Amino acid sequence: MAELRIAFVPGVTPDKWLDRWRERQPGVPVQATMHDIGDDPRGLLATGDADLVFMRFPDGVNPADGMTHVIPLYEELPVVCAPREHALELYDDEVPLEELAEETWLDLADYPPRVGGTAMALEVVGAGTGLVIVPQSVGRLYRRKDVVQKIVTGAPSTRIGVAWLKPVGDEPEDPRVEEFIGIVRGRRANSSRQPSVQERERSAAAQAQRRRQRGDQSAAGAPRPGRGKKGGGPGGKSSGGKRRGGPARGRR
Template sequence: MDAEPTAERLFTVAFVPGVTLAKWSKVWAERRQDLPLGFAPTAEAEQVSMLHDGTAQVSFVRLPVDSAGLSVIPLYREIPVVVLPKEHELSLQETVTVAELAGEHLLQNPDSVPEWRDVADEIRDGTRRPLPDIRTGDDAAELVAAGVGVVIVPQSVARLHSRKDVVARPVTDAAESQIALAWLEDNTTPDVEEFIGVVRGRTARSSRAPQEEPEKAPPKERKPQQKPKAKPFTPRQGRAPKKLGKGRNRGRGGRS
């Protein structure tokens, strides 16, 4: 009777928009040909739930997250940028400030950019236009291109959804975001430990669980050193011994 086919075993990695996995996945493929990686793109709203429901073993998340039951390692920070229509007057600047954007219609939850919310509330008395239905980053970029409003996002996200009719400019006084690697505390398996090592740049040996060191050979017994035998004295050949005179001035102006 033939055995039923089994699904290929995978180590699944979830990741939010803007995270690039090529470098780490290449190293993993070289070290762990026995365990291929699976990839699960996820929205920020689901970046942690994919760990709790077992969809992924690890997740590249954008902080902050609810860290209950998780182990989290911060990795790197991201520069915030504003995405503007290409013809917008602020597109002529290399950078912008939050104050310069206070009069713009922000196409996202104001709480995601508290610096903009605080400044905008001062000039609008807290009143804002309702947000349009935006499901993806591409939807947001399309609305920006149409002149409906602007978005402030990490630079990696802006690059992911770039278009010819929009531009991105760094916002100098908005807080940076941060990418981290997260996994369930109760699921810290050797495979998870090895993946952490790959992300942190450890070598193949050091990224695995500690191994027993090989036994060292016993030190060689040192024999006591013998003093070299004294060589017998032999007079130098070809030279006559010097005779000592009786006086320093003898033979020079002596008495007759």
């Protein structure tokens, strides 16, 4: 079976799902690649560069469209990033967004992947140019010693989901994709909803059917037990009864 290709945005850690795939499907290789091409990498599905993608979208937004299935997975908390020795360090855990109204903010749109993306934006933050809000997982990925991060309340959160192409016309779903989606959903290895289990059950049923057919054919070709001619020999009457043609023995 062909290799399964997975793409994911920065901050996603798909290792647990990949490990389960390798345990259950050792004969099907899987390749997972991070793509810092923005939060919506579904273009990789359209070009055939990925079979599934883990994408990021605003919480509360339904990202499904006519081309792809999308399953929301988990919410990401937003964090505000500021340079060290900023007043942000005075907060224990969280900071309300309204208390940062007077701050200078960076726009992540000004830092596309070709100029370094979010990693470059955080480098600019560390230089004291401004603040930026990113998902907590992204902040952890690009953590810097010269940048402090705090969860910010009142800011929109994001959500991670997994997306794949819808079949065209009467085409069936890709069984590799269905198998991986089942793993992401938490299905057990022996779940009857997993394509691999369904295939094993079909194979076992087909083998049982072939065995029954061979048994029926063998039974049809075997000689049937029936009644022979009267008597104990293969070709005549029984030799029991009175003997003829010889002297009779009697008492003297």
